[in-house]
Structures are given as structure tokens and as C-alpha cells.
Ligand code: ATP
């Protein structure tokens with residue numbers, strides 16, 4: 001009997017001829033997450049990870065690999081009823097059940113030559129478990145525990161208990177630039193796009209000396225947290241101060257925030273052109289603040305030369321907070337910090353900027369040189 005971890009993947013199965021590409025990325029991402037520990041093999045549309053050592057930690061890491069829908073410690077045994085039964089017993093024992101629990105045994109037979117059919121196998125193993133564990137009760141419709149048996153050349157026995165995060169493997173959806181502030185929203189937006197397979201470049205705008213080293217540390221920490229979810233690319237930092245100082249001279253205060261956003265998009269465009277990134281991602285949510293009304297979103301959106309994605313657009317703040325807590329970025333995000341835009345924030349920002357008006361204000365000054373300079377001096381952290 002040997003111990004391994006059975007990795008199930010979801011949506012990937014639907015991707016027809018792209019399937020092998022998806023699985024290759026998924027494997028790459030798994031190896032990256034586990035930093036060379038153990039061995040990854042694939043058999044018949046299943047991935048296996050050997051062995052179980054440090055199981056808890058490995059399972060937790062795998063539960064953050066997008067594309068996986070289930071991560072189950074499993075037993076590989078000979079295709080033999082005694083061995084299967086023993087493996088099932090071991091797996092149930094490990095759950096250490098204290099209270100009455102319902103269960104069901106489900107069998108799949110890839111090898112039809114096995115002398116019992118799936119129903120018979122499930123029934124026999126189920127009966128055996130009932131005898132061994134008085135806490136267990138059968139419920140075939142809505143069981144708390146599903147003991148799964150797969151009969152191939154060998155047999156695999158596992159309990160489908162640890163869900164994976166779902167989604168698509170990071171990198172299968174192309175590359176995109178994430179505008180990452182130190183706030184609650186943008187890390188969550190990044191997480192949502194990682195989940196859909198986008199290989200993200202985190203891009204931060206800082207305003208030294210108005211923003212300090214601690215603000216940057218905070219963003220670095222957020223990047224570390226997103227790395228736990230498969231982020232691969234390094235953080236890039238733009239010195240935004242020269243542009244902001246120019247804006248303050250040239251632009252009516254009420255329009256400052258919206259102008260800063262527009263400059264961010266312009267810079268992201270320039271970077272995307274160089275790096276081949278195919279989208280820009282922000283943490284904006286409709287109506288959350290003055291700069292996120294539909295008019296404000298239009299004023300920034302029209303400038304994007306690649307799709308501008310706002311995965312949080314329809315979420316309430318509380319829903320975003322719940323997600324931030326779930327993915328582990330919340331505690332970092334709520335640390336006090338100075339954001340480049342807060343430093344220069346106007347008292348009464350325009351809430352419904354009319355695009356033509358915004359464009360007219362901008363016409364009066366030349367900022368192209370400063371944008372180019374900001375991109376040239378970008379800092380890789
Ligand atoms: P967040 O919590 O992500 O900061 P927010 O609700 O505070 O969002 P804003 O501060 O108005 O909203 O920012 C809107 C979006 O603009 C952010 O979600 C982020 O994508 C981008 N952004 C804002 N400030 C920065 C910055 N300093 N660096 C990079 N991107 C930024």
C-alpha cells in the first residue's frame with residue numbers, strides 16, 4: 001500500500017485540443033508551488049503527487065493552485081477487495097470521527113475485468129466500514145463523507161474532502177498588468193484574474209517622499225501573499241511624484257484624482273506595449289467612491305489600449321472584504337499607509353466628470369515626456 005495525493009482538475013477537461021497545454025501549465029504551477037518536493041505523475045487524466053510527507057502543508061499549498069478542484073490524500077493498493085477495504089479503513093480512521101457521520105462509497109471501474117461490478121464493490125466496502133465504525137451511517141443522497149474507489153490496474157481509495165480553488169491554471173489566459181495599491185481591493189482583483197489564468201504583473205505607483213518606505217513594504221507584502229496563489233512576476237514600482245507635482249500645477253483640484261487615474265492608465269499602456277501584456281486590471285467597484293462612478297470609469301477606460309478589466313465591479317465592499325480575508329491579504333491591506341493618491345487628494349472630487357471637460361483640461365499641458373521618463377525609470381523589486 002502506498003500513500004499519495006490525488007489531484008483532480010475541473011474546467012480543464014472542457015478545453016478540447018488545448019487540454020495538453022493546460023495540463024502542462026498546471027503541472028508547472030504545481031511544481032513551482034511545492035518547490036521540488038515529492039514527485040508528480042499523471043495517469044489517465046489524473047495527477048498524483050507522491051508521497052504524503054508533511055501532508056498538511058502540502059495539501060494546503062495545493063489548495064491554492066488554480067485549476068485544481070480537489071486535493072485528496074489517497075491510498076494506492078493492489079486491485080484486491082481486502083486491500084481496498086484496509087485502505088478505506090485507514091482513511092476513515094484518520095478523520096477521527098467523534099460524532100455520527102453519514103457516508104457513501106462510490107466506485108468507478110476503469111478495468112471492467114474486475115470480478116465485482118461497481119455496485120457490488122461499493123456495497124461490500126460500505127458494509128465493512130459500517131461494522132468497523134459505529135459512528136458511520138449510510139446516506140446515498142447527501143452524505144457528509146464520500147469514500148471513492150477507482151479500480152484500474154491498481155486501485156485508488158480516497159475521501160473527497162479538500163476542495164481545490166477551481167479556476168484555470170495561471171498563465172493559460174495570457175499576461176496582464178495589475179494596478180496594485182496598498183488597499184483592500186486591488187489585491188483581490190489580482191487574485192480573481194490569477195484565478196482565471198492571467199499571469200499578472202503587479203504595478204505600483206508611489207510618490208516619494210510623500211509616501212514612505214513602509215507603504216512600499218506593505219505592497220511588497222501583498223505581492224508575497226499573491227505569490228501564495230501562483231503569482232509569478234515581480235513587483236514594478238513607478239515613481240509618480242514628478243507627474244503628480246505637474247498635475248497639481250496644471251489641473252483644478254477637483255479633477256486631480258481622475259487625472260491621476262488617467263496617467264496611471266497611460267503608463268500601463270506604455271508598459272503593456274513593451275511587455276506584451278494583454279489587459280490592465282484594477283480594483284475598482286462601481287459607485288464605491290467618487291472616482292468610481294460610471295462617468296469616472298469612462299474617463300479612465302477610454303484611454304486603455306488593451307481591455308481594462310475590473311473584476312470587482314459588481315461587488316459590495318463587504319463582499320470584497322470577505323474575499324480579502326479568505327485569500328489572506330486583508331490583514332496587510334488594513335495596515336495604515338499613505339497612498340500616492342491620498343496624499344494629493346482633493347476635498348471635493350468631481351463625481352461625474354464629463355469626458356470632454358476632462359480632455360479639455362488636459363489639452364492645455366504636455367505630459368508625454370514625463371510619462372516616458374516614468375516608464376524609463378521604472379524600478380523592478
Ligand atoms: P484599493 O483598495 O485597491 O486601493 P480603492 O477602493 O481604495 O481601491 P482607489 O484608491 O480609488 O480605490 O483606486 C482604484 C484603483 O486604482 C485601485 O483598485 C488600483 O487598481 C488603482 N490604484 C490606486 N492607487 C494605486 C497605486 N498607488 N498604485 C497602483 N494602482 C493604484
Ligand code: MG
Nearest residue numbers: 181182183339
Ligand atoms: Mg486605494
